[in-house]
Amino acid sequence: MNYSARVDVTLKNGIADPQGQTIERALPALGYAGVGDVRVGKLIELTLDASDADEARSRVLEMCEKLLANPVIESYEVTIR
């Protein structure tokens, strides 16, 4: 089977995100009040062959650990479709 995977990579909680902070400061100037917790991350999409969705997920998780994210500063979330 061919699966689509979506990987959302964000800075870990507690790691300062200067891009998010800058956006958060900019939004009120456009009239958007009450916006908080802005975090900027990366979206990585890929397709892969696997025998089932579980195998697809575990392979993508392995890719995250080895390359797609840096576990020292980033966390990730994998969605398989």
Add this chain to the structure above:
Amino acid sequence: MSARVGIVVFPGSNCEIDCRRALDSLGADTTMVWHTEKSLPDFDLVVLPGGFAHGDYLRTGALARFSPIMDAVRAHAEAGKYLIGICNGFQVLCEAGLLPGALRKNSGLKFLCKWTELRVDETDTPFTRRAERGDVLKIPINHFEGNWYCEPDALESMRANGQIVLRYTDNPNGSLDDAAGIVNEARNVMGLMPHPERACEALLGSTDGTVLFGSVLDSVAVPVAAS
């Protein structure tokens, strides 16, 4: 005999010629090594220079870590020989797990290209033995991702081991503990964001880079006694 120095060149490296010139002026015997090589000759010191290896795609240093030469670089370090990563080279060493931590975007979100002052806080390393503790070195930075971070427990043990070797006197990028340069636990691998190769000639405004390069070349001739 001259120290044999290998300078690894990745696609996108751009400080290798400066490194060669600085090290040659100090009497080293330098060789450029393309990143697709799978082995390294018997070098005393390997340098990963600055630049934008593999375009810094995904993350700085993330793809360079998988260049064919990196297994040999790892073996060189594991054999206890000297390895130094400057700027992008530092980022590669962190991604490769040869140094702790990671380099984040500068806290001010600006690319910084300027002179900095670095305080030498550890002198019992092969890279700083020509300095006295507390000496301040004038060496420039040139980076967007120099904001070093590591997990709190790791920082604690690094401080206890004296692995934060150089600290900015005026932190330009948000780096944790003002760290500008660190060493691994075995003290044979150093990474630093500032560019010592750009501070090795009076004409360029400083010769303080020779303290670091000179120290490691001294160490090749007479290794640092284990402390």
